[in-house]
Structure formats: C-alpha cells, structure tokens
Amino acid sequence: MGFAEKNSYDLRFLLFISIILSCSISASATIAEANALLKWKSTFTNLSRSSKLSSWVNDANTNTSFSCTSWYGVSCNSRGSLEKLNLTDNAIEGTFQDFPFSSLPNLAYIDFSMNRFSGTIPPQFGNLSKLIYFDLSTNHLTREIPPELGNLQNLKTLYLSNNKLAGSIPSSLGKLKNLTVLYLHHNYLTRVIPPELGNMESMTDLSLDNNKLTGSIPSSLGNLKNLTVLYLHQNYLTGDIPPELGNMESMTDLALSENKLTGSIPSSLGNLKNLTDVYLYQNYLTGVIPPELGNMESMTKLELRNNKLAGSIPSSFGNLKNLTVLYLDQNYLTGDIPLELGNIESMTDLALSQNKLTGSIPSSLGNLKNLTVLYLHQNYLTGVIPPELGNMESMTDLSLSQNKLTSSIPSSLGNLKNLMVLYLYQNYLTGVIPPELGKMESMIGLDLSKNKLTGSIPSSLGNLKNLTVLYLYQNNLTGDIPPELGNMESMTDLELSQNKLNGSIPSSLGNLKDLTVLYLDQNYLTGVIPPELGNMESMISLDLSENKLTDSIPDSFCNFTKLESLFLRDNQLSGQIPLGVTNSSELTAFIIDRNNFNGFLPETLCKGGNLQIITLDDNHLEGPIPKSLRDCESLIRARFIGNRFIGDISEAFGVYPNLNFIDLSRNKFHGEISGNWEKSRKLGALIMSNNNITGAIPPEIWIMKQLGELDLSTNNLSGEVPEAIGNLTNLSRLRLNGNQLSGRVPAGISFLTNLESLDLSSNRFSSQIAQTFDSFLKLHDMNLSINNFDGHIPGLTKLTQLTHLDLSHNQLDGEIPSQLSSLQSLDKLDLSHNNLSGLIPTTFEGMKALMYVDISNNKLEGPLPDIPAFRNATADALEGNRGLCSNIPKQRLNSCPITSGGFQKPKKNGNLVVWILVPILGALVILSICAGAFTYYIRKRKPHNGRNTDSETGENMSIFSVDGKFKYQDIMESTNEFDPIYLIGIGGYSKVYKANLQDATVAVKRLNDTIDKEISKPVVKQEFLNEVRALTEIRHRNVVKLFGFCSHRRHTFLINEYMENGSLNKLLANDEEAKRLTWTKRINIVKGVAHALSYMHHDRSTPIVHRDISSGNILLDNDYTAKISDFGTAKLLKTDSSNWSAVAGTYGYVAPEFAYTMKVTEKCDVYSFGVLILEVIKGKHPGDLVASLSSSPGETLSLRSISDERIPEPRGQNREKLMKMVEVALSFFDEGLNDKVVVFKYKPKKKYRRNIGHRQPNTRIRITGITGYEEYPAAPNVAV
CATH class of the missing domain: 1.10.510.10 (Transferase(Phosphotransferase) domain 1)
Structure with missing residues (x-):
C-alpha cells in the first residue's frame, strides 16, 4: 500500500468516525430534549388520555426514544433537534416554572397561546437566543414582562396579549431591531409607553390597547416608517397626539380612542395616504377638524365622536370616495352640514348627532344610495326634511330628532322599505302623519312624539307587523284611535298620550298580546274601558289618566299578573275597584285619584310587598284600610285625601321604613295618633288634617327630626305642645290649627329655624306671644288667630320674609309696635278683634308691599297711614275702633281734622305742638322766599333746563321729569336723526328707536304725523301736556318710566325707559x-x-x-x-x-x-x-x-x-x-x-x-x- 493510498484510507476512516460521533451526539441531544419535555408535561394538572399530548410517550422499540413526527406540536431541525413547539388551544393548565430552557437551545418557534397557563413569564425565556416567534397570548399569566426578553435579537413576533400582566412595558424591548409584531393588548400594564419602542425600525404591527397605560404618546413612534397598525386605544393616555405620527407613511390602521388625549388633531395625519381606519373617538380633543384629513384618499372609517371638537365639518371630506363610516357625533361642531358629503357614494354610516350644527339638511344626502345609518339628532337643524332622503333605499336607521325641523313629514320616506328605526321626535313638525309610513314593513321603532302634528293617526300604521315601539305622544293629533293598530302583533310599547284624541279606546288593542306599555293619558277619550284590554297579559304599565272615561274598571284587568303601574286618575270612572285588579305581585304604583270610585279597597293592594306609590285622592272610597297596606313596608308615597275611610288611626297603619310622604286628610279616621310613626325614619311629611282624631299628640312625634311638614289641623287634639317640639329642626310647615290645644307655646319652638309656614290658629293657646317667634328667619306666613294670647305684640323684626301675619281674635293689648314696619315683605296683616290702642305707627307708611290690612274691633285712634293698604281698606276692616279718622268717604270714619302741622292731637299737647311748629314753619317760609329769588335769578341768566334750542329751527317745547337731562340735540345725534338702523319697534301711532346717550340708554318713541298734527291743536295740546306731566310722575317698578316729551317743528317724540328684553x-x-x-x-x-x-x-x-x-x-x-x-x-x-x-x-x-x-x-x-x-x-x-x-x-x-x-x-x-x-x-x-x-x-x-x-x-x-x-x-x- 502506497503512501497515497494510506492517506486516502485514513481520511475515509476519520470521516466515518466523524459521522458516527455526530449521530451519537444528535441522538443523545434528542433523547435529552424528549425527557425534558416529558418532565415538564408531568406538571400539567388537567391532561386526560384523550389529550393531544398523549402522543408524548417513550418508544421502547427505538434507541432514540423520540420521534419528531410522532409527537404532537413538535418539529425538529435537520439535525433532529427540537426547533418548534406549537401547543396552541389545548386547555393546558400549568406553569413555566419547570420549562426546560437549557435543554432546548435550538427553539425558534413557541406558540403556547389559548391555554390556561398561569404564574409569571420566567426571565429564562430571554436565553432562547434563536427564538423568532414567541406567542403566550390568551392565558392567565401575571406579574411583569421580564426585561430579559429584550435579549432575543432574532425575535420577529411577540404575542403576550390577553393575559393579566401588570407593571410597565420593559424599555429593553426597544432593542429588538428585527421585531415586526408586538401585541401586548388586554392586560393590566401601567405607566408610560417607553420611548425606546420607537427604535424598532422593522415594526409593522404595534398593539398596546386595553391596558392602563398613562402618560403621553412618545413622539419617537413616528420613526417607525414600516408601521401599518398602531392600536393604543382604551388606556389612560394624556397629552397631545404627536404630529410625528404623520411620518408613518405605511400606516393603515390608527386607533387612539377611549383615552384622555387633549389638544387638537394634527394636520400632519393628512399625509398618511394609505390610512384606511382612524379611531380617535372618546377623548378630550379640541380645536377644529383639520381639512387635511380630506387628503386621506384610502380612508374607509373615520371616527372622531365624543370629543370636544369645534368649528365646522370640513367640506374636503367630500373627497373621501372610499369612506364608508363617518362618526362625528357628540362634539361641539357648528355651521352647516357640507353639501359635499352627498358625494361619498360608498358611505354606509353617517353620524353627526349631538353637536351644534345649524342650517338645513342638505338634499344631496339623498344621493347616498348605500347609506344604512343616518344620525343627525340633537342639533339645531332647521328647515324641512328633504324629500330626497326617501331615495336612500338601503337605509335602516334614520334619526333626526331633537332639532328645530319644521313643515311636514315627507311622504317619500315611505319608500324606505328597509327602514327599521325612524326617530323624528322633539321637533316642530306640522301637518299630518303621512299614510305612506305604513309601507315600511321592516319598521320596528317609530317615534314622532313632541311635535305639532295634527290630523288623525293613519290606519295604515296597522300594516307594520314588526313594529315594537310607537311613540306619537305630545302632538295635536285628533280623531279616533284606529282599530287597525290592533294588528301590530309585535308591539310592546304604545304611547299616544298628550294629544287631542277622542272617541273610545278600540277593543282591538286587546290583540296586542306582547304589549307591556300602553299610555293613552291626557286626551279626550270617552266611553268605557274595553274589557278586551285585559287580554294583554304582558302589560307592565298602563296609563289612561286625564281623559273622560266612564263606567268601571273591567274585571278583565285581573289578568294583569305582571302589572307594575296603573294610572287611571282624572277620569269619570265609578263603581268598585275589582278585587283582583291588584293581584300582580309586581305592583309598584296605583294611581286612581279624582274619579268617583266607591266601596272598599282590595285586600291584595300590596300583595307582593312592592307597592311604592298609592294615590286615592277625591273619590268616594270607604271602609277600613286593608291589612296588606298596613304591612306594606315598600310604601314610599301615599295619598288618601278626600275619601270616607274609617277606622282607628292608631291601628290602621303600620311601620314604613321607606315612606317619605303620607296624607290622610279629609277622611273619617278616629282614635289617637300612634307613636309608631316615629319608626318610619324617612317620613318627611305627615298630614292628618280634617279627621276625628282625639287625644294628645304622642311624644314620639316630637323626635321625628326628619319631618319637613306636619299637619294635624282640624281635628280634636288636646293637651299641650311640649318643649320637645324643638327637635323638629327640619320642619318647614307646621299646621296645628283647628284643635283644642292649650297652654303656652313652648320656647323650644324657637329652634325651628327652617319654618316657612306656621298655623296655630283656632286653639286655646294662652299667655303672651314670645319673642322666640323672632327666630323664624325663613317664615312666610304665621297665623296665631282665634286663641287666648294676651300682652303686647312683639317686634318680630327678624321675620324679613314674612308675607302673611294674622294675630286676630286674641286678647292682645298695648300699642301696635312700630318695629312691624321693618317687615318689608309683609302684604297681609290682620290684627282685628283685640284690645290694641293708641295711634297706628307712622313708620307703616314705609311698608310698600302691604296690600291688605284688617285692624277692626280694637281701640285704635288717629289717622291711617298714607299707603294703598290703608287707603283701600274697606269699612269692615276699620270698624269697631273708637278714634280712627279718615277723609275717604267709603271707609265711613270721622274726618281727620287738618292743621298746618297735620293731624290735631288732643288739646293737652296743643301748646307743645304750637311751640314746635311755629319756628319750623317760619324757617320754611324764609327758605322758600330765598329759593324763589335764587331760581328767578338763574332763569334770567340762562334758558330753562326743560327747554332746548335747536340752532336750525329755533324753537321747541319739552317736558322732562329729570331736569333737562335729555336734550333734543343729544337725541338727534344718538339716533342719527332717526336712522332706520336704530329702529327697534313700530307701533300703531309711532316708531321706537334705541338711543345710547352719555348717561343712559333710552327708547325714543317718535309719533307719526297724524298724532303730531292732533297734538298741535291748541285745545288738545294743553290736555296732552297735562297728561304727560302726570305720567312723568309715575313711579312703579312694573310701569315703564316716561322720562319726558319733546315737540319740535320737525319731530315729536316721547322718551321712555329702555327695556333690554323687548316685548x-x-x-x-x-x-x-x-x-x-x-x-x-x-x-x-x-x-x-x-x-x-x-x-x-x-x-x-x-x-x-x-x-x-x-x-x-x-x-x-x-x-x-x-x-x-x-x-x-x-x-x-x-x-x-x-x-x-x-x-x-x-x-x-x-x-x-x-x-x-x-x-x-x-x-x-x-x-x-x-x-x-x-x-x-x-x-x-x-x-x-x-x-x-x-x-x-x-x-x-x-x-x-x-x-x-x-x-x-x-x-x-x-x-x-x-x-x-x-x-x-x-x-x-x-x-x-x-x-x-x-x-x-x-x-x-x-x-x-x-x-x-x-x-x-x-x-x-x-x-x-x-x-x-x-x-x-x-x-x-x-x-x-
């Protein structure tokens, strides 16, 4: 084997070893990740065998014990390492405290949304450096967002919304340069929005809405050039909307609504050409709506409602061809509705209501064929309803109510076949209700109330089978109620009250099985109540009051098992109340006053224990009070006045913890007053007058501190009033008259400082009238007549609001105190049938408000004060005195002797009078001579102030009551010689001009030529001048002051007091x-x-x-x-x-x-x-x-x-x-x-x-x- 071959072999061997080692490491990592996930899974509290996570099990047939493809929600990368976890929407209950962060280093995608994870977000999530997508939304996570999430530099999407996260938004999130979506909405986040969020240059969607964020919107958000969606609504943000938001050219959705933003809307928002939806409603925005918003050609929805915007609606809005929704309601917008809005053919919803818009409704709105909702209510719109509105065939909701619209309702509205709601109430609409409205078969709500509609109710309305609400009340409708209304089977609320409807109530109304409210009150309906009404078993509130209905209540009313209120007052109904009419356990109000009902009250009046108001006044009801009423603790207000109820008043009524008013007057109750009334702790008025009640007033009454009115008059009560009466410090009206009460008036009465009316007359009170009565600073009328009071009349100087004072038929003596003249509000004074003597105080001449006086049957003497009350007093009011004198024949008194010094007093004082008067008169004569000489000298030097010389004409004649205060030339200059611009009125014989003089503003009445010529006649002139002189002397607060008169060759005019509010x-x-x-x-x-x-x-x-x-x-x-x-x-x-x-x-x-x-x-x-x-x-x-x-x-x-x-x-x-x-x-x-x-x-x-x-x-x-x-x-x- 050569060297080359050997090297080749070694390389192949090393590669093989490397591959083997790599597989071994990968398998090891996969096994560790699987075991870590299984350990975390074991902490979940609610997994069942059927759970999708049941696939997470060990595989005994493999060495790896884990397969990415077989485990639910798990994905691995090319090396088999776990890369993606998607457990969304599995109802998992658990926490992240045992999440295997360190075992999952390659995680790039996490979606745990829509589960039930609770607890906090661990900061270790910030260590998952490869994370790109992170979604924990819609769980139950609490506490703060960990700042460590700012370390996730690869993160593009972060969803933490719909949790219970609190605290502030970490500023560290601003470091996420690759983040495109940040959703933190629907949490409890507080404090300010970090300005650092403006550094996230890749951001496209930012949603922080529905939190508790405060402070202002950072202007740095304007740096987010790629942002398309910005949701900050439903927070507590304050301050202005930053103009920099206008830099976000990619923006399509902007929602800043439901905050506390102030200032004006930035015009820079008009730069956002791609913006489709703008929501700025429910803030405190002020100023005008920028016309530049009309440049946003992509706009589809614009909601600026519920702010404080002013000014007019920009006509540029007519350029928004794609706009479908425009809500500008609940602002302070003024001016006309722009005609250009009729160009927005795509519009479906237009709300301009609750503003201050004026002018008429543009007929161009009729071009909006796609419009379904038009709200223009609560403005100041005038003119007619355009017939063109009948062209809007898609319309479902039309509200023009609470304006000043006039004329008739267009019949073209009957073309709106899809219309479901038509509100035209509270305008000044006239004419008849168009029968064509009966064609709107989709209608469910029709309100034409509070107008001036006339004519009859169209029978065609009976075609509206889906109508649930029909309000026609407060109009001038006449004629019969159409029987066809009984065809509206869906009707739940029918109100025709306060019209002039006549005829009988149609029995067909009984077909309305679902009707819960029927108000026909305040009309001229006659005849009987149809028994068929009893078929309306769903009835909750029925009002037939103030008509002319006769006969009895139908027995069929016993079917009203859900009835809460029944109003039948002010009719001519008679007969007995059917026993079952009050069977409803829900009954809260039973009002039948001013009819002719007789017989007993039903025993079931308070069957359900819910009755709050019962009014039975002026009928012929009799018998005892039912036991159910005696035990009716829910009662708040009760009136039994003017019937024939009998029984022992101490046993007929119970304890009422909620009662604030009860009137039992003019009945036949007997017995003594129960002390249990004190247990009705909210009772403000207790009235029991005109009965046969006897005995003493129980001591418990005098500790009812909440009482504002106590009337026990015209009974047979006896005994004394105790000092404890001073506890009733809230009492404003106290009437104990017409009883047999005796003794002294207790000093404790002085504590009733809120008393406005006091009547203790026709009793047996004795002793002197105490000075303690002077503490009633709010008292308007006081009657102590027909008692046994004696002694002198106290001064009563502090009763400055007293208008009526009656002390007659007592045993008072001494002189009338001069201090009574300080009662400047007094207009009725009766001191008759006493033993008063001496002169009537001359200070009475200052009592300008006094209109009636009776001082008869006393021992008074001397002249009457020179005021209208005494000048106009009849002989009956003055008779029975021994020394009064008057020079008015009708008063049938001796004439008053007149001397140069006035009334001649008895002779024993004559010398004193002479010695006083002679020097005074002498001095007056000397002063008069000097004054005359001085006046003559002044007149010789200059013209009389009452005459003015006109340089142009040379002569004029004038009479003024103010010493020449007004000059002819001043009048001419101030009116520019009666220029029409100063004209404020035209009468039958004159024109009136407003003249602004240096010292006053006056009304100048220039007489026409006919009157002028008549006055110039010598015979008429003198008579007229005498009359004018007399009229200038008139001084009365309810008569327009005549300052003077001027007759000139060119003009003749009167000068009057100017009245700012006109006629x-x-x-x-x-x-x-x-x-x-x-x-x-x-x-x-x-x-x-x-x-x-x-x-x-x-x-x-x-x-x-x-x-x-x-x-x-x-x-x-x-x-x-x-x-x-x-x-x-x-x-x-x-x-x-x-x-x-x-x-x-x-x-x-x-x-x-x-x-x-x-x-x-x-x-x-x-x-x-x-x-x-x-x-x-x-x-x-x-x-x-x-x-x-x-x-x-x-x-x-x-x-x-x-x-x-x-x-x-x-x-x-x-x-x-x-x-x-x-x-x-x-x-x-x-x-x-x-x-x-x-x-x-x-x-x-x-x-x-x-x-x-x-x-x-x-x-x-x-x-x-x-x-x-x-x-x-x-x-x-x-x-x-």
Missing part, C-alpha cells in the same frame, strides 16, 4: 326665547302686570285706564321684570267716563261689551288682562279658547291642554300657581263687565269662631297677588 309677544313668538321664559318667570310676569294695574286703577287719586293691555305692551327688562308700556293713548279718566269715539285696543284683547257700549272703565283693562294671563301660559294668543270659554262657561279645561309645550311641564308650586292664574283669568270671561268684581289686593274674609266659617253664596274670585286666592268661581272648572 313679551316677541319673546313668545321666538321658540328659543320662549324656552328661556320658565314657568317661574311667567308667573312673575303676570304678578308684575297685576301690581301695575292695581296701581293704575286704585292707588292714584285719579284712575288711569290703559285700554290696550296686550303682550305687545308688556316689556321685560334684563331680569325679565314685566313693565306695562305705551301710555300714549291712555287717558286720565274719571270712573265711568266715556270720552272715546272709537274702539281702542289690540284686536283679540278688547272686551266684547266695550265694542258696542264704548264705555271705558278699569274693567276694560281687566278683560284684556285675562286674555294676557292665558297667553302667557299658552305661549301664544288664546284666540278661539277665549271665544269658546265665553260661549261655554261651564266647560272643563285641562291645564295641560293650554300649557306651552316648548317648556317642561309645570310641577309643584308652579303648577298650583298656574292653576290659580287660570281660575282668575277664566273668571273675567264668565259674566258681564258691569257685574265683574276684581280687587287687586287681599279682600278680608269674615272671621268666625270655630265650626262657623261656612262659604258665603255668590262670592267672586279675588286676585291675591296671583299667588293665592280665597274663593273659587262657580262657572269655570280647571283640572290638573
């Missing part, structure tokens, strides 16, 4: 302004006019009749205080004079009697005032209503039917006040003017001892400051 009729005609006129403001407007008329008619020596009381002549200042204007045509009249030859006044306000009698008296203003009251309530001139009331005075009138629908329904005290206002107004139309009795102040009621004060026949209603009244009129009826 009432203009405000009522403007929907926005009318909404600002709340019920409280409207009530105050009527009160103001009443006070002004009272002043003009009664408080001046010569009455003034306005003769044109109308909403156009009621002006409002900046605080909406009402003032009567336009006295240009008023005359200073004597009563019953008739010196006009033509009918005056505004059409619709003039009394019919005046039109043919031509007799002008104060009663002309009264009729007009009645019209005005109804106009203020209705929001527009009552017109036909007045005519119908005049012709049918007995007609029942619902307050709701005449209330302005533009403002919320009146509640509480406002509702009561409006009721009384309507009563007053209606009384002005029900009889002839000559017979009408109208007194604009309190009319004294006769005082009687207990059990005598019956109502007197033929009484008339009195206006008592509009907030209250004493007698009800006989003819008109008003229902609430």
